[in-house]
Amino acid sequence: MSIVNTLQKCVIESLSALHNINFTEKDFQINETKPEFEGDYTVVLFSLIKPVKSSPEALGKNLGEYLIKEYPGYFTQFNVIKGFLNLTISNNFWIDFVNKNYDDICFGKKPLNGKKVMVEYSSPNTNKPLHLGHLRNNFLGWSVAEIFKASGYEVIKSCIVNDRGIHICKSMIAWQLFGNGATPESTSTKGDHFVGEYYVKFENELKKQAAELASKEALKNYTHYNGEEQNKVVAFETQKVKLLEENNDKNKEKIVKINDELLEIRRNATPIMKTAKNMLLDWEAGKPDVIELWKKMNGWVYEGFEVTYKKIGSDFDTTYYESNTYLLGKETVQQGLSKNVFFAKDDGSVWIDLTADGLDEKLVQRKDGTSVYITQDIGLAQQKYDEYKIDRSIYVIGDEQNYHMKVLKLICQKLGMPYADNIYHLSYGMVELPTGKMKSREGTVVDADEIVAEMENIAKEKTEQLGKVNDFNNEELNKLFHTIGLGALKFFLLRVDPKKRMIFNPEESIDFHGFTGPFIQFNHARIKSILRKGELKKGAVIDNDLLPLEKNLIVALEKYPLVLQQACHEMNPSVIAIYVYEIAKTFSSFYTEHSILSAETENKKQLRLKLANLTANVVKSAMAQLGIEVPDRM
RNA sequence: GGUCCCGUAGCUCAGCUGGAUAGAGCGGCAGCCUUCUAAGCUGUAGGCCACACGUUCGAAUCGUGUCGGGAUCACCA
Structure with missing residues (x-):
């Protein structure tokens, strides 16, 4: 205790x-x-x-x-x-604590409690490579899974791959139009980046075609629209003219909104967009050549993802594919209707009324009978429960989906699903750049592979400057650069409270000094260096005269089990990041002031060796909860 | 407009189940390497904790309101 x-x-x-x-x-x-x-x-x-x-x-x-x-x-x-x-x-308590735990690599962890928790995270789209935002998601999800494991839970890490839909059709169309049969191999491009390039090409072509339509519209030529679209456009244009005539500053926002609506209608009317939509219909109909192309391009993406996941240390116990789950939840709609949780409108669409809960009416099935996003999620939630009988279900998803997840949980509760109360949305804030949000359209997205490589490079430069590991061979060196570079990045993204937005400054934010991963890794390496040189003898040390810096360290180490407990309760890795930094800092102060190997007495030396060993264990264990390795030398 | 989140040092963040004089890192300034790894240590400057009112013996923390920033409210996913 x-x-x-x-x-x-x-x-x-x-x-x-x-x-x-x-x-x-x-x-x-x-x-x-x-x-x-x-x-x-x-x-x-x-x-x-x-x-x-x-x-x-x-x-x-x-x-x-x-x-x-x-x-x-x-x-x-x-x-x-x-x-x-x-x-x-009493000092006896502290000494006793050190004697009991100095060699226990499981210190702080809890025995199995028989409960199962699923952590869903990562959830990529298969039309573009992972970026910095995905990294926050992956690091968070993986870390929370580890924290649950250390707290005695059985954990199932899951991933839902968004592998179908209009976005992947866009890449497919662009590849058909502009690809000339190119492949990742023929262009020496990583598969996910390769497919991402075609997604961008689609967007560029779409922009071009939309601009052409816009110039037609400037000449009052609306022949590219069908009747319904034309009516809408004309109505918007009339409204716009009216607002402009009023010449009121307050109208500016409204006009921007109308322009957005018009742009959306226009984009949907472009030939290339129509082609993509047709392809989606063909995909749903199972047209062989479309399915074949889809499989081929997704395959390229998966090859690319695998490399990235391996590099950043993400893995999953089970992977769901939206192409398999998008039809789920249809039965649920029927159940909901018969239970009067849902209601049907005249056009056949099915809704749930959440106004009593402070939300809106929410569509759960389209008038054409197809299910929507939320319906699939209900179905998948049910499937997860059926398959694993999980006690808790954690969803690591960005905070832009707070509303959606609230609705999901609420619907599940209203349907009387047994797992509904144990659905938890681990919501995290967006990662922004000093210049604002990352925007793919403006090319300001920080690519995951690139930033990892960059971090490794910085690690390399700094390590070479310091020249402490000149005897390492190439393999050892590369592993070290990876450990330090990725450690810095993970620590940087995990040390902040998940729910808060955070700013990532590529030039300045990543530092290897102070409150960073490498600083903590460095202190671990220092301890290991001492432990290689000093002989730690088994058996209890007796010392009733703890120095303040020794005691500070012991008091901090003793808190580890409570910190883990808190991190698990809050599902918040930053609690551990802040704590492990405190440990490293406390050790560092102690280290500069008192010599371990040349301690005043043999008894003192043994105490300090044990204390150092315990510190190394806690640092290693805590960093492992964050998915960060600690080197023995650096 | 409705709902939700955020506002703490120049910058990035802790502290928020109310408790003593609000803490770190970076950046600034001043010191410290014949001594276990200086990716380090020590000291110093820097704050109307957005603002106002309220609850309390006590508020950065809880409540209400205002201002500022963000997210969301699609027969998209």
Whole structure:
């Protein structure tokens, strides 16, 4: 049991004995004692003084005396300042803690609890390569899965591949039009980048054709539209003219909106867009040549993804393909109708009314009977549960889908699905550049493969400058560059609270100093270097004279199990990132001040070696939760 | 317009289940390598915690409102 939990228990027992009142852990707070006061942990007394009918000073004094008398193994001293009872934990406890755990590589982890959790993450589209945003998703998902594992859960990592739909048809059409039979091999291009290039080519051609239509429209030629489209366009144009005549600043926004609508209609009317839509229909009809092309191009993408996933350390226990799941959920619609959770409109479309929950009416089936995105998700949620009997289902998806995920969970709940309450949307904020959002149209998207390679390069340059590993062979060197470069990137993306948007500055944000992955890796390497030289002897060390910097480190290490618990509870890897940095920093301060190998006495040396070993274990374990390796030398 | 998220040092972020004088890193300034890896350590400057009101013994933290930024509200996925 951690010292904080122990302290809570002792305080509860003491108050029960002293005042005959039963408190719980939630009735009072225990904090770390601020450095400017004497003590290790502090009981905040304010919340207790009313029930015990005592002044803070008197309560603190009584409680402090009682704790020291009854639990001499834990507490040695106390002082009361205002409403704070500062307690000094006995050195015996800290030494005992080191002796017990210094060699336990599982320290902090919990035994299996028999529960299953599925973490869905990554979820790529097969029309373009992964970018920086995907990296945040992948690192988060993988890390959260590891955190659950360390907390005793059985974890199934899953991925839903968005492999069908208009976007992949766009790449296919462009390849047919402009590809001349080129392949990733013939052009020496990674498969996902290759297909992505055709997606861009499609967009460029689409833009060109839309511009041509626009110039026709400028001459009042609307022959490229069908009747319905023409009516819409004319209506919008009339509205626009009216707004322009009013010459009101407030109309500007409306006009922008109308222009967007017009552009959308125009884009959909371009020949190339019509071709793509036809191809989607052909795909749904299972037309052999379309299916064949689809398989070929997706195959290229998967080959590319595999390389990237391997490089960044993402893997999945199961992969769902939308081409297999997009028809799911149709039965659900029928069930929902018969349960009166859904209702049908006159045109045959099916809806759910969520206005009572503060949301809108939401379509669940089109009038043509095909299912929409949300319906597929309901179906897949059901399938996940049927297949694995999972206790919890985590979805790592960006915060632009907060509304969608809220709706998904709500519908599942209304349908009375047993897993509905355990659906959790792990929402994360977008990664932005100093110049704003990444936009593929403006070519400001940071490519995943490129940024990883760049990080490895920086790692290489810095390592060569420092010249500490000149005896490494090429293989060892490349592994080290990868470990450091990727470690820096992962740490950078994971150290921030997932739900917050974050800014990535390619020039400045990635540093190898301070609050970074490499700094932590560096401290691990230093410890390993010492452990190679010093002889750590098994058996308990006895030392009753802990120096402040030694104690700081022990106190920090002792918190690890609680930190893991918190990270799991919050599904938040940044909790671990912040903690492991604290450990590295605390060790670093200790390291510069006190020599381990040339310690004052053999006893001190053994204590410090054990402390160093425990630090290395915790650093390695914590970094592993983040998916970051730590080198023995760097 | 409705709903949701965010606003803390020049920059990037902690702290938010209320607790002592609000913390890190980067950047600035000043020191420290004949001593276990200086990717380091130490010191210093830098804050009306967006603003206002409220709840409380106590508010960066909770509530309401205002301002600023973002997301979303498709028979797209």
